[in-house]
Amino acid sequence: MTQDAPESIKYHRSDRTLEITFPGEASVSLSAELLRVLSPSAEVQGHGPGQEVLQTGKAEVGITAIEPVGHYAVQISFDDGHSSGLYTWTYLAQLASERQILWQRYLEKLDDAGASRDPSTDIVRVIG
Template sequence: MAGLKPHSPLPTAVTVHQASRVLEVGFDDGAVFRIPFELMRVYSPSAEVQGHGPGQEVLQTGKRDVLVTDILPVGHYAVQPRFSDGHDSGIFSWDLLYELGRDAAQLWQRYEERLAAAGVTRDTPMPAKAGAACGSH
């Protein structure tokens, strides 16, 4: 099984566009998505972003200019990007990339609502983690 779900669309092309800060992914059902790096970063499936359960999500800010500095295949089902802010623990399944592309408008709206509720903007720097070593993520 190449996707995490049976009969999921499979990627036919994955292209990192640094200048426009998007990951372009084409799928075998004909869909082509240009997923902004910022959207990928703020919805990273990592525990650092999603937490370990409902209600533990960490609102990501200051990610507007984040870049994908490397991207590695994970088996036949996902990729693992390394972001310019050092974040590299999110594994993006083909299913997740498809959902990020398909649902981008709703995800952006949800993100903007969460920012407003927290009284911050996309450009607010992330707060320093208590006890975190320099360069940790």
């Protein structure tokens, strides 16, 4: 099923959140970090299941541009140089409706990998 286009998309620079309102629904805020680490690009998602690349150090990432792509998506550019993901209305709606569980999964993957959201932190685990 195809998602209708949002009624509005607003970026709030102060708290680095993207506020999206779909027809007939309350607005939802998605952090720039969530959008960046779950970018639909091949660079992040890989070219098939199991090829995902864990994104680390993105806690302070911001959005620099949001450009429409036809009538079905936006291309979001981030201040870390990433700009290859096309966020379809369907994908944005999925992120909005599943944001808590997707965020929790991301945090668990970071923890499992011994990685951090902080761009200036390297996690070192001492075993012994």
